Each structure stands twice: as C-alpha cells, then as structure tokens.
Amino acid sequence: MRLFSWWLRRALSAVLTLFLVSVLIFAASRWMPGGFAEVVLGPFASPEQKAEVAAKYGLDESVFVQYWLWLGTALTGDFGISMISGEPVTTEFGLRLPVTAQLALFGVAAAVLIGVPLGVLTAVRAGGRRGGAALGRLVSGLGVSVPEFVLGSIVVFLFSRYALGLTVGGYVPFGQDPAGNLQSMVLPAAVLSVFVIAVAARTTRDAVLNVLVEPYITASIARGESPGFIVARHVLRNASIPVITVLSTITAYLLGGAVIIEYLFNLPGIGTYLVQAVGRRDYAVVQAGVLLAAVVFIVLNMLTDAAAGVLDPRFGAAAKGRKR
Amino acid sequence: MTWWRRADWLTRSGLACLAVLVLVSVVGTVFGIGGDPDAMVGPRLAPPGVDYPLGTDELGRSMLPRLFEGIGTTLLLSTLAVLVTAVLATLLGVAAGYRGGWLGEVVLRLVEVLYSFPTIVLAILVAAVVGPGRTATMCSIVLITIPLMTRVVRAAAVTVSERDYVTSAVISGARWPRILVRHLLPSLSGTIAVQGTYALSVGILVEGGLSFLGFGVQPPQSSLGALIQQGSTYLLAAPWLVVAPGIVLVVAILAINVFGDGLRDGLEPREARSLV
C-alpha cells in the first residue's frame, strides 16, 4: 500500500514536471524575437499581412489563451499542425522517428554490449596491476573527451577523401533498401557510439569498483568463490543501479535527437528537425518536440526507479519508507 | 592539499596541460604572436608553413592568432559560466539537501524540469531567445550544468547534514548561515571542486557544440567551436583548419577530465580490490 502511494506521488510529480516543462517551452517559444509571421512573410511584410497570418494561426490571441487552447488539444494527443508544412505535427515526427530511433538503438546497444562489459572488465582488473590504473583512466577519459563534432569531422574527412566504401551523409530508409540503410547508418552510429560506450564504461567501472570494496565481496573471496562466480553472482546485480540509470540517461539523450551527428551526416532525424523548427519559429513543432522528449525522459526515469526497486530490495524498502 | 601528494602523473599532467593552454593563449594574445587575428594578411586557405604556422582560413586570416584567441574565448566563457553554476548549484543543493521541506521540493523540481530538456535543444532554444553569441553560450552552459551539479551537491549535503558535528551545532543554537559557512561548505568543498571540474569539461563541450551548429560564438569572434565550424566548410580542401582547434579542444577536455578523476580519487581514496 505504501509502495502504491509512493508510485502515486511519483506519477503526480511527473505530471507536475511535465506541466512546468510545457509552460517553460511555451513561454520560450513566444519569447523568441522575430515571430512566425516575420519568418514566413520575410522582413518586408506590411503590418496588415502580418496580422492576417497571426489571425490564421490564432497568434493574435493573448499568450494565456493560446497556451490554454494548445494544452487542451495536446492533452488529447493532438499537437496541432506544423505551420510550415501544414501537416499534423505527429505526422511530421513520425517521418523522422525511424532515423532517430535507429541511431538510438545502435547507440544503446553499443553502450550495453561494449561499454558495460568494458567497465566491468577494467574494474575487476584494476585490483591486479598497479601501473595500469592511470593508463585505463587516460583511455576512458579520451572516450568522453572527444566531442562528436570533432570525431565526426575526422570520420567524414577520412571517408570522403579516401573512398573507404561507406556512404557519408544522406539517409536511405530501411524499408526501401536495408543494405543501403545500414551502409549509411554505420558511420554516424559508430561516431555516436564512442561517446556512449565511454560514458557507460566509466559509470560501470565506478559502480563495480564501489561494490568490490564491500565486505560481502571480501566474504565471498574468503569462501573460495572464483572471480567469475563472484562477478556473476554478486557484483553485477549490486552494481546495476547506477549502470541502469546512466543507460536510461543515454537512451533519453539519444531519443531527444543526436543533433550534431544528424547535422554532420545529413540525416533527417528529430534533432535536426527540432533545430530547424526553432529557426523557423514553427511553434507547434518546437512545443510538441520538447514536451515529447520530456515525456520520454520522465517515463525512462520511472522505469529506472521500478528496475532499481526490483534489483535492490533495500531500494524498494527505502521507496516505501519515504512516505513517512 | 594532501590529495595533491597522492596525485599520480596523469592528474598532474592534466593540470599542467591546462596551465600551458591558458599560458599559451594569454601570452599569444597579449604579445600578438602570429599577428592580428582579424587581419586578412595572406592567401586564402594556405596550408601550414613558415609564414603562417597553422595556415590561413577562407578569408586569408592567419590561424595561429585566431587559435590563441579561440582558446581564450572558450576557456573564459566556460570558466565564467561554471563559476555561476558552482555558486547557484551550491546554494540550491545545500538548500535542498540541508533545509529540505518545500524549498527542497522546489529545487528538485527545477532540476528535473531542466533535465527533461534535450541538452542541445535547450541550448538552441536559449540561443533563439537571447540571440546567438557569447551570452547565449554562457546561459546554455549554466542551464545545462546546473541540474548535474545541484543533484550531486544536494546528495552530499544530505549526508553531511546527518553528521554529528552538524547536529551538535544545530542543538547549540547556531544559525543556519553560520552552519553553512562553518560546517557544510568545508565538508562540501571537495564535492564542489570535483563537480565544478566536470562541469567545466561539459561547458567546453557545450560551447563547442553550440558554436559548431552556428548558434554559439559568432564570427568574426573566434572560439574553438567557432573555428571548427568555420573550418568544417572547407574540410576536404583545408583539413588543417579543423585539425589544430580540434586537437586543442580534445586536449583541453581530456586534461580537465583526467584532472577531475584524479581530484576525486585523491579526495576519496578507494582501494582497489583483487578478486583473486
């Protein structure tokens, strides 16, 4: 029962956060200088023309009325139409979601399949050799220190200059040409992966090192359990919560749109679309995009909490106890 | 500063690298080494050579002085922004962690709201509202690093405020500003330093990314991100335009990160445990 009321509180607080995000993004989009009318009509439009455009999209109402109307329809799942294309916002996002989702999938897979094992391995081996510690730190530091646009530029340069067999830039939908799609996605996914692998590996390494000094690990060693057994039975689960948290952050980050990667490799993803929408003052798109990204973030957070409660019984108890 | 004696070669070289970058930028800018960064002096897109050590850009400006200026801009903007973040995050984090109550709820909510925005989109929104440039860059860095740092400071403040010496100070009737200055800040200073260091590397990354997308530092002002952005247009014809600022950017972020790691390990030493 207390667990239920904890989740209820959690859900209410999520709703409150989303409400605040919606207010903030609405305010920010109306706050941007040079409104939508100027953008579509150009700098030489007459005030009458501007007023006409404003009236057409309801921009002549007060900001509060606009917000109220938008919130009302958004709650029914209708985020309005893109003022640039005239298409529903949801359709526009639907067109770009596959690109972003595919990149996110590659990135998360790389973080889970390469980053996490790498972190476990380096942490377990850290106790063995003394001199390797600094070197490991240097390598893992390098992974998080090379910005995507630097690594991406290097990759673009190398693959454009020397025709190394992979397509640079452009996007081929998977449904149209699976092989071509993979060919065009390999490079952006690889560039993206370096950073997320390094982040996942660093967090995992840290979490595992923290577990390795726990007395129950010493107790397992004292019982003669083998390193592989100890890692599998005791270390992984106890180190899992920070790892899952960072994986969920990575997922939210990638689903929010890997703007720089999309820009560099000319991929029509959600990130680039949002940036364009900000530039064109396409209010409905900006508002819906940010709000949906916030929903993804909050849902992932709640899933992480749920996972933490399952993985660590103490965490579940703490959650229950927090009601007091 | 006992942690410094424990610091290994990597931590020390991290700090040394940073010092060298600052020194190079300051000396290069002050003494005008390589000439005027804004003067169009030579042929366009000249490769590195005797006259122009790092080549020239598309307008025939020498890259070396532009790089000096760029390092300075990037480091200065990020440092100023992170100082603002450090002060705000410390106040917010302590308020949330030590005072708790409704104030804590408000701070946590603020953190969560800022977290919910996709990072680069948040920065671009800021740039759209205040207009692209140095102010937008600094505001973006502050808004992006504040939630990261506030969360950690808050968690540390919760732990510290449960310690006996804080309890006894409260019981003996000390007022809260005094508790903050005398008891909380000294215990939190390590956390703040470590988080501030990481925030600095995030700040440089944000400056780079935002300027690379064209929403950050605007030409003719140079910054590491702006230089890479301008150079990337001529990536195939003149790769050196990107190479020099790219290397400096990576070195700066790497130096800060390894220094931060070393600082953290030095302040909270953790023994490595062999499973064999």
Add this chain to the structure above:
Amino acid sequence: MTPLLHIDDLVVDYASGGRTVRALDGAALTVQRGETVGIVGESGSGKSTLGSAIGGLLPGAASVTGGAVRVDGDDVNTLRPKQLRALRRGRLGYIFQEPIGSLDPTMRVGRQVELALRGRGTRADVTAHLARVQLADPDRVARSYPHQLSGGMAQRVAIAMAMAGEPEILIADEPTAALDSQIREEVLGVIFSLAAEAGTTILWLSHDLPAVAKRCSRVVVMYGGRVVESGAASAVLDSPRHPYTAALVRAVPGAAADGARLSSIPGQPPVLTGSAQGCAFAPRCPDALGPCSADRPPLVSVAERDVLCHLAEATVGAGR
C-alpha cells in the same frame, strides 16, 4: 607432525599515499589442530592483517615482504589462485565484524547459504544449517534479505555459511564487536559449539582479553605487528609476563579490586614505517631498560609460554 597453522616471521607492508606502513613486523605463531586461540590486540596491532594473511585475503595495497604463512605445510603466498581458492573453500572459514555488510544485500539469505553449500544443499539442508546456528525461524530467515535481519541474526547466518564447509580453521575477526552486548555471549556460544562439533580450530581475533581468556584454551597477545606473548589462557591472564599484557590485565574493569583505580596505558600504539628497532612497546613500557629501544627482543620460553621481551629474558637468565 606438521602444525595446522604455522606463521613464520611474517612481515606485511601497506602502501598508502606514497608512504609505507608496516602492519606486521615479524609475527610468529604456531597453532595445532583443535586448539581454540584468542588473538588479542588493540586496533592497529596487526591482528586483522594476520587473520587476512592466513587466507591470502590481504587488500591490494598490502604486500607480504617477508616470512611465510603455512596451512598444513602449504605456503599460502606461493599457492596459485586455483589452489588458494581450494584452500579457502576446503580448509578455512571466516566470520567478519560487520554481520549485515558481509551478506550480499540483493540476494535472499537462503540462496546465499545454498551457494555456501556449493550447490550440494537442498532447501532442507539450508533450513538445517540455519537451525544449527539457533535461528528461531530458519524458514523465515531463509526467505529474508539481509537488511531485514538484526545484526545478531545476520551474524548467525554468516556463521552458518562459514561452517557449511566444515573448515579446519575458523577465523573470527571481532565477530561480536558490532552486536548488542546481550547477544554477544549467545553468538559466541554458537561459534564455539559448532566448531567443537566439527573439530574446527578457532582463531578468535578480539580486543577483549578477559572474554577471550574465558573461552579459549590459548591466548596470543599482539602489539606493534608482533606476537608479544602466547600461552595458556589462564596462565597469561593470571600472571602476564609481557609488560603490555600486564598493562592490559590491569586495564580490565573486572580485575581491579573494588575501589582501586583502573589503570590505562599511557601513550599511543606505534605506527611503524619499517622494521622496529627495538621493542615496539618500549616507549610506553614502565619497566623499559636500555636495550629495550635498541635491540629487537628475542623469543623467550618461560613459565609455559612464549614471550617477546628483554625483561623476560632477564628473568630466565636470573633463574638459571
């Protein structure tokens, strides 16, 4: 016959922040099968390091720089990892100070006991092992997570796990220090009765001399990383021969006559950075003579015990 445990001039150094701290400075101890040995010393005396060294459990910062630990003739420090694990599994059992922390917080207790039985145990075996350590409701405990247990219950579980493999040596490092005083005796009772049943040799590390002397056949006193006195429990408690032991006995509340002042030992225990020049206790010793701080004291056998003291040597010399 090979002694079960033979620790020969063991030297262990810790590296900490570019500095070396010597935890064991030539500790020597021989234990025969079936003995119950209490190792007494202040924190920093090296007793925990000694206990860890027996199972090759020293942390990464520690290194054995001299001497040897032999369990039934095998030098622990030269064993290969696989042999070392076999030694820990088959011959050694450990109980640590922090009962709840010594159990995996994310695994049910029953499962942990099952793992300690190495998959050979059924559910009934798990219950039986938990019942043997006198847990009132073993099935409920088996279903619990460690954080749901009291310290005393958790320590009983740890004892059940340590004794599951019927070890030849049980090393209990301050097993009751974190427990409420009322249940200490019960927990100790469980340890000693299970060990007696299985014929397990006990090494009990403690700072409580009278408690140790009450249950153990032999008492070993450590100071400054060396064993300074070792002998039959009653003899050591009644007529200590090392000045440090004597000071410990005087500092015991129960031993002083009513109205008499309890004496404490002036000064601080040493932190060694290398081999001690003389006797590590000399700076605090009320009876110290010239050679005490200059020469390392030799081992002297006197009055049914071994003592590491120049003065004891003098006594032997005088008696001859």
